[in-house]
Amino acid sequence: MKVVMWLGIAYCVYGLLYLLGIPHVAPKYRNRTWTRRYQRTCGIGWLMIGIPWLALYVLSVNCQIAYPLLATLIVVLALPSIFYGFLSEKRFRKIADSENAE
Numbered sequence: 001m002k003v004v005m006w007l008g009i010a011y012c013v014y015g016l017l018y019l020l021g022i023p024h025v026a027p028k029y030r031n032r033t034w035t036r037r038y039q040r041t042c043g044i045g046w047l048m049i050g051i052p053w054l055a056l057y058v059l060s061v062n063c064q065i066a067y068p069l070l071a072t073l074i075v076v077l078a079l080p081s082i083f084y085g086f087l088s089e090k091r092f093r094k095i096a097d098s099e100n101a102e
Contacts, residue, residue: 004074005057011050018043028096041088049081 017023021039029038056073059065065073 001057001060001070004053004060008050008053008057011046012054013050015043015046015048015050018046028100029092032096032099034092034095038092041092042085045081045085045088048084049078052077 014023018039021036023039023042025035025039029035032038053074056070056077060070
């Protein structure tokens with residue numbers, strides 16, 4: 001279960017770094033007027049997966065949760081972040097493609 005804790009911490013740190021604009025951005029998204037917004041969106045996506053996993057770790061330490069239920073909760077808590085990431089990446093890819101077409 002400590003894996004979930006360490007992944008939650010890593011995702012939160014990575015999300016905060018993205019919010020600060022530190023990580024590497026893909027070349028097709030660099031030096032655009034909306035690059036900062038893209039970085040914020042990525043940071044929010046990482047925090048959306050990290051914070052619930054940390055909460056799940058705290059819950060699992062304080063309560064006796066069966067492993068099948070725990071595995072299900074891990075997947076369920078990851079789904080909103082996955083959908084958010086997929087939709088935001090699709091949105092920014094569309095913006096980048098439309099700028100390249102002009």
